[in-house]
Amino acid sequence: MIPWLTLLAFSPLVGVLLLSLVPSDRVKLLRCIGIAASLLPLLLAFFIYAYVNVEGQGSSLTERYNWIAIPLNIEAIQPYVQSWAFEIDYHLSIGGLSLPLVVMTAIVTAMAAWASLTIKQRVKSYYIWFLLLEVGMLGVFMARDLFLFFLFFEWTLVPMFFLIGIWGFAKREKAANRFLVYNGLGSALLLVAFLILTVTAGLAVHGDAGASSHLVYSGDLEQMIRQLGDAQSFVNTLPGPASSFNPFYLSEAWRATAFILLLIAFGIKLPIFPFHTWMLRVHVEAPTPVVMLHSGVLLKMGAYGLIQFGLAILPQSFASWSTVLAIIGLVNIVYGALLAYVQKELRLLLAYSSISHMGFVLLGIAAMNDIGLQGAVLQMVSHGFISALFFLLVGCLLERTGTSRIDELGGLANRLPFLSALLLLAGLASLGLPGLSGFMAELLSLLGLYGQLPWAAIAGGLGIILSAVYVLRGVLAITYGPLDMRFAQLKGTQAVEALPAVVLTFAIILIGVLPAVVTIPIEQGIERMIHIIQAGR
Amino acid sequence: MESVYAQYVWAVPIAPLLAFLVLTLMRCVVKGSAAFIGVGSSLIACVLSILILLERLSASTNVYTVNVEWLSFGAVHFELGYELTNLNALMLVIVTVVSTLVNLYAKGYMADDERQTVFFAYIGLFTFSMLGLVISPNLLQLYIFWELVGVCSFLLIGFWYERPAARAAAKKAFIMTRIGDVGLLIAILILFWHMPNHALDFQSIGQVFASVDTMSQYGISAGLATWIASLIFLGAIGKSGQFPLHTWLPDAMEGPTPISALIHAATMVAAGVYLVARTFDIFQLSQTAMLIVASVGGFTAIFAATIAIAQRDMKRILAYSTVSQLGYMMLALGLGAVTAGIFHLFTHAFFKALLFLGAGSVIHAVHTQNIFQINGRGRSMKITAWTFAIGALALSGVPPLSGFWSKDAILSAAWESNKLLFAIGVVAAFLTAFYMSRLFFIVFTRAKRVHTEGTDSPIHESPAVMTIPLVVLAVLAVVAGFVYTPFYSGFETWITGVAASDHTNVIVIIVSTIVALSGIGLGYFIYGPNGVREDRWSNVIKPLYHLVERKYYVDELYKLFAVYPLKVLGKVLDVFDRYIIDGIVRYTASCTVQFGKLFTRIQNGQLQSYGLLSLYGFSALLLLLLLLGKGLW
Secondary structure, rough: OOOOOHHHHHHHHHHHHHHOOOOOOOOOHHHHHHHHHHHHHHHHHHHHHHHHHHOOOOOOEEEEEEEEEOOOOHHHHOOOOOEEEEEEEEEEEOOHHHHHHHHHHHHHHHHHHHHHHHHOOHHHHHHHHHHHHOOOOOHHHOEHHHHHHHHHHHHHHHHHHHHHHHOOOOHHHHHHHHHHHHHHHHHHHHHHHHHHHHHHHEEEEEEEOOOOOOEEOOOHOOOOOHHHHHHHHHHOOOHHHHHHHHHOOHHHHHHHHHHHHHHHHHHHHHHOOOHHHHHHHHHHHHHHHHHHHHHHHHHHHHHHHHHHHHHHHHHHHHHHHHHHHHHHHHHHHHHHHHHHHOOOOOHHHHHHHHHHHHHHHHHHHHHHHOOOOOOHHHHHHHHHHHHHHHHHHHHHHHHHHHEEHHHHHOOOHHOHHHHHHHHHOOOOOOOOOOOOOOHHHHHHHHHHHHHOHHHHHHHHHHHHHHHHHHHHHHHHHHHHOOOOOOHOOOOOHHHHHHHHHHHHHHHHHHHOOHHHHHHHHHHHHHHHHHHHHHHHH | OOOHHHHHHHHHHHHHHHHHHHHOOOOOOHHHHHHHHHHHHHHHHHHHHHHHHHHHHOOOOOEEEEEEEEEEEEEEEEEEEEEEEEEEEEEHHHHHHHHHHHHHHHHHOOOOOOHHHHHHHHHHHHHHHHHHOOOOOHHHHHHHHHHHHHHHHHHOOOOOOHHHHHHHHHHHHHHHHHHHHHHHHHHHHHHHHOHHHEEEEEHHHOOOOOOOHHHOOOOOHHHHHHHHHHHHHHHHHHHOOOOOOOOHHHHHHHOHHHHHHHHHHHHHHHHHHHHHHOOOHHHHHOHHHHHHHHHHHHHHHHHHHHHHOOEEEHHHHHHHHHHHHHHHHHHHHHHHOHHHHHHEEEEHHHHHHHHHHHHHHHHHOOOOOOOOHHOHHHHOOOHHHHHHHHHHHHHHHHOOOOOHHHHHHHHHHHHHHHHHHHHHHHHHHHHEEEEEEEHHHHHHHOOOOOOOOOOOOOOOOOHHHHHHHHHHHHHHHHHHHHHOOOOOHHHHHHHHOOOOOOOHHHHHHHHHHHHHHHHHHHHHHHHOOOOHHHHHHHHHHHHHHHHOHHHHHHHHHHHHHHHHHHHHHHHHHHHHHHHHHHHHHHHHHHHHHHHHHHHHOOOOHHHHHHHHHHHHHHHHHHHHHHHHOOOOO
8 A cells, every 4th residue: 555645745855855965056956856846746646636536535545653652641540441641643634625725735836836936046945945845735734633733734834934034025034923923823822722622532442441441642633523523422432430530521611712722723824804914924025936835825724724623623613603703704805805905015915815715715614514615615725726826927027027016017918918817817716707716616605604694695795896896906907007118128928937827727717617626525525524513513 | 390400509609619719729820810710600609599599480489408517516506508498599699690790890890909819809708608698597607607798898898908998997897797796696695595406597496486376385485586586686787787887888888899889789788688587587576676677777768868968979878878778678677578678678789789880980980989079070981871870760769660669569568557667768768869869960960060170081981891780780770670569479479488469559659759750850950960059958957967967976976985985994994904903913022022021131140130039039938928827937
């Protein structure tokens, strides 16, 4: 049995290894290795996508090894069980919501690696950090153990910190600091939440009941979902006195605490208003290929975590808070849209538009049904491609004009027809034009939400008007209108730049025309999740 | 009889789609033959749709549906496909005929434009989307194409992207129609959750909303039906430029004139009327919704007609006329006269496309759209002038041209159900005749006055490639009306599927004829070759004239009550975000730092201060112990 998932997650390390062997002045070779190394996980991801779909088993691929076992004070519990330990498993799986997100990550990363040709300084260390970041991102979307997930989640912070801080624009260091501190805070909350969950619901008896059994604390996701889903039999499996070592399990107060911690921790990443200010700086200060990853993939980690490690574990809490989630989503949508409408800097406009779009993910989650969740995942994937395309184009724009301020640009369609056309297409995708990926995502989110909270879905429709308002304002101001004389000499788009843009455009159109490419692989996972939600009611 | 051509309905939209793909993806290869590809593809679609229409006229009246599963999970089963009804078949012919003629016309009109390929590609995409809309078997697919025609309209309005006016108009068109679109979207959300099996196809809708009984049987209350119908109508208001979302349509005239003829006169703007007709079952069950449709339609008809009287831009006059005529169609639908509404859509498509193309022909020659600058210079363009006259007469409702018959059908329906709406219809008809004669006489007959600026170079007739479509459309504008006269109701039976009686109403015929002729007469009196000067009468009613000339200040009201508040709110929130939200974050961060600094100061490396601190600490501990009262030893 070949460990495909491990190969996928760690395949970028091949590139890291090769890069470290090449002297840092061989820039061309370094770039080739960097790009080639990002193609490796892309190929593997495609292979796995094809494999899983041909086999027709959404969660067939899974890898699990015992990894860390920390023995606990056995004397305290001696007569009842043989051993007592805290274990972390190395557990990867492509089921649940993972597959489309993994494929999206691999595509966006490869395109961002290609777009990194604009990076001129310290290419070697850039690509090393870049590939390390990819490992973290892929790992996040496949980990099935709370602590493994947490490790990958943290892993992404370090390369990201350096990528922003070294290769960013003028205020890069401040932005990198802000990023690290804010996300570190989120991670701390996440860790607390995970510890609460493990201590309260992560206890299980392995082996036969009685004196020869093993009592294990673990952050195994499947086990936790199972145990919380069927509380009574969970209690029954524990040896009588063991419950005294586990005084919190199932308590309402701890459940609510864990929920709120998770909401804030993932909410910072998502981001949820008012925890969004850190990402504005990253959008403006980080180099554009890194923003492609940040806006395209890293924000999705928050949304993904919220569903896979929040909703699945604590469905009751989500159900009783669904109205609040919907309101937060609506606030995100409207707040982001209004702010995007008045921005003068295109990158800030896009940052606020991300906040607005992530609101639809929250609406989809608040729907608590398969339609809404499908919509949420579609929105994650779709927004990943759209914002990656946007920032790729912004990068090309910055290369040429040196500015991405809306009020300084204008009439670029004349000199840069290809780039302008794609910018317009990205804009249309972003405002939810049918035939492009954003439409079905937003439709399903609202459709699902209407089944649960009709008023919220109708209010969400407002977001669809507002997105047209701010997207067209920004995109048309840049591409349409009379050409400024300063830009009369701009060079047209080159094939090298065009390639990743074409790939991303193709993905956007493909999902728009055939949304089933995203919905089918996650159908089983979502069905299970709905089952859990309904059982919890 | 077997349906031979009906099974190839899918090929009708595919032909223009292929044209679009070829023109977009192989732009460099096909550069020279863009117009050829455009005309060819639409001609194929046109021939096929005519064959389909003929087949349906001769025999089968059953609905022909094909569906393919598109997206399916859980309760969601979205399908794509096509459906052929008599109404659809008629719409297919309208769209493809106008599209073919406009493609042909554009070959001449856009001959000098270097972005011709893009232009024909966009037209291909539009024609595909419009045909896809027409043959949609369910509301979701209709919505998809509804949005796509909207975006094509947007792209083509902004075709000359370097003009700031075109940019503004394109943006406005998209946003204004989107406000309506959201209404339609919400209607879809409601229907999805209340229809049995979450069905969104028109046949199921027809079954559920067949009567009040079936509706309540499926648990849909009358109030809900009113909401659904009204929300669908909101979509139609946006697309068909009805009050109060009409402001985008006149601005849309910034686009190339062939586009105005195709999209903003004949086809897309009529999609709203088509939508209401297609979902008419829902409307029929709600008196309130019907009243809303009729009132909005009637009001728009008269409202836009008054504006058209005082405009100076040739295309804008026609645009307001379109808004007014679409209001007429809505009025008909609101009165329950679906056939009359569709019939007016049918005739209007031809004569309004004709008028726009005629206007384009003049504009192409004289390079201005201001009628007072044209000032009779259109006279030397014989074919354009004559065909334009035919179009104008048809629009004014002069018998026996097509516009007369369709207007008559609407007015007879109004006469029977609502005399107030009848009166509104008559006044609107009078105004229509008046502004059309004003337009015609100023552009084509006025004596040349010396003071007009611009060159007095001779004006030539447009090339044949542009005049042929004019002639064809002129013929259609004359004959299209005989499909459905007061004396022959086969058309109504064919469209609705219910046997209908003739609607001969002599009073209405006489009234509408008199009204049309008197409107033209008044126009001739004021604007004819020997007419009085315009300012003479406009001075008499100056405030009113000014109000109409400024389009009742609707744009200004939107600016005041929607655009500015949004901008101000955004700005306020921007400050809030920057200084309050981010301020709190910064403050928290700096607090932490300050706190840290406080304790850094203690670690200053001086032995004395450490000693002092230890002493303080020791005393504090002692004090604590004493206070707790446990004693020292």
